[in-house]
Amino acid sequence: MDRLGSGRPPLPSRRDQRADRSVDVLDVAAAGLMLAAPEGGLRVMASSNEAIHVVELVEVQADEGPCLDCYRTGEPVTTADLAAEDDRWPRFAPVARHAGFRSVHAVPMRVRQSVIGALNLFNDVPGVLDDVARQVIDNTVTIPPRQS
Helix, strand or coil, X not given: CCCCCCCCCCXXXXXXXXXXXXXXXXXXXXXXXEEECCCCCEEEEEECCXXXXXXXXXXXXXXXXXXXXXXXXXXXXXXXXXXXXXXXCCCHHHHXXXXXXXXXXXXXXXXXXXXXXXXXXEECCCCCCCHHHHHHHHHHCXXXXXXX
């Protein structure tokens, strides 16, 4: 799809650029952001690349996966090896692995104390996030209220 018929690729949205920055800062393979939709559930809002966008869409359509679990519980979800998650997420896990991802970490996004969505961080190797990444996440996933 081009930008207004110009023949050039579409410009990345500001949200997608933020997902890209998450990948760079946290040293993960891909990132996706889902936020609560007014009608309920979650909506894919940003993706660091097309592959993760498709995986996130499958997660929403299948109504299963780490981002949804994280949003529903308000707690981080860590999966060090997606190969062990077929029973937990029978539709999501195989799609994520087929896209090249081996581990995923979901963290709740909050405004004050309300969970408004979740950030999914995918890696192409099994494992957990390092201490630096966890500290960065702990300090950035709460969105401060607007100042009047």
